[in-house]
Amino acid sequence: MPRTFRILPFILLILLPFITKAGSIPMPPDTTVTEVNRSRLYLLSGGFAAGYSAMLISLNKAWYAEQERTDFHFFNDNSQWKQVDKVGHFWGAFHQSRAGIDLLRWAGVPDKKAILYGGLTGIILQTPIEIFDGYQADYGASVGDIIANTVGSAAVVAQELAWQEVRIMPKYSFHTTRFADVRPNVLGSTLSEQALKDYNGQTYWLSVNVGDFLKEENKYPKWLSIAVGYGAEEIVYNSSSGNRAAGFDAHRQFYLSPDLNLMHFKGNSKVWNTALYVLSIIKIPAPALEYNRKDGFKVHPLYF
Incomplete structure (x- = not known):
């Protein structure tokens, strides 16, 4: 790790x-x-x-x-x-x-x-x-x-x-997986540890603020961004050979999802603006389209 x-x-x-x-x-x-x-x-x-x-x-x-x-x-x-x-x-x-x-x-x-x-x-x-x-x-x-x-x-x-x-914001999202139970000493035994260590549940995004690339008179909502994501699953061991030996088929995952441009909602409150600033590093849960080589295309009604 x-x-x-x-x-x-x-x-x-x-x-x-x-x-x-x-x-x-x-x-x-x-x-x-x-x-x-x-x-x-x-x-x-x-x-x-x-x-x-x-x-x-x-x-x-x-x-x-x-x-x-x-x-x-x-x-x-x-x-x-x-x-x-x-x-x-x-x-x-x-x-x-x-x-x-x-x-x-x-x-x-x-x-x-x-x-x-x-x-x-x-x-x-x-x-x-x-x-x-x-x-x-x-x-x-x-x-x-x-x-x-x-x-x-x-x-x-x-x-x-x-x-x-910043018009293209890298973001992070996480969900728990069954793979952490296989190697809790490496992938985490608690929720906080898994959020840092379990790569199976981590997804990293590039959230594009589409409205920032358009002319001011365009009616596209500037709070609505489009995010592309990357993750992987069945990576219990760090090497591909180790995963195969344990019966896991490590594979990449690619995502497309709508996102919120949180910095668009800044106001006059320092507390509010600070909260938006910190939260802007995280991808808000939303519907997502996934593609991976094992399952092809999948639709997630709400993806974390």
Whole structure:
């Protein structure tokens, strides 16, 4: 099981106090910031540095200290888990960088600098963990993870530079599966663990805000997005051979579903805007059309 997903709750705890501020930030071109708020910038950088340093030290002592260590090396896991873990890395890095950009805007950093520097947040958060992994005997630093993290951060930077907003939002959804009971130590024994570890129940989406690509006079509802999703099932073991040996037929799943553009509903309430900002990383349950090679096309009246 990829280590990054196990530490994701710690990263979210570090970002959460700042995300609550980022959620109510007016986005350009509504507001043009001309002066850096140094007190906010110092608060942001100091709080982030302290929180992230504490997390890395705690992980190194409490988790990595229990693992057998070797010289630094790389580990090729690109063929494992039908690449659902790599898509998850993309999703995580995207939203970490998205928060980093908006937090620098909150601190008054000029917009292009906020985009370029804040866009590095996902890479900055994830790279030290890959370095730690590189010294572990049971695995190693993953080039695939590093690439997925970089592409995730680059995706939000590209959209901000091109459109000054996010029009294609990566999202996550989850449902419980019977496969977690087969290997609860790997896929999770509780709901919270399964949400992080059971790739059979995870679906990752690209939600396209169609209305943002149309002219202002177009009557298409801007709150209605179209999402394409990717997942996999019967991946109980990380390798295809392991799944086959256990009688599982690991296969990919592709989805098409309507979605809500939650950021369209922003208002004057900071609490409301923050809630929308945080929830925008999750795909709202909705009807979905699925295709996979085992069953062909399937219709889900309500898909999580």
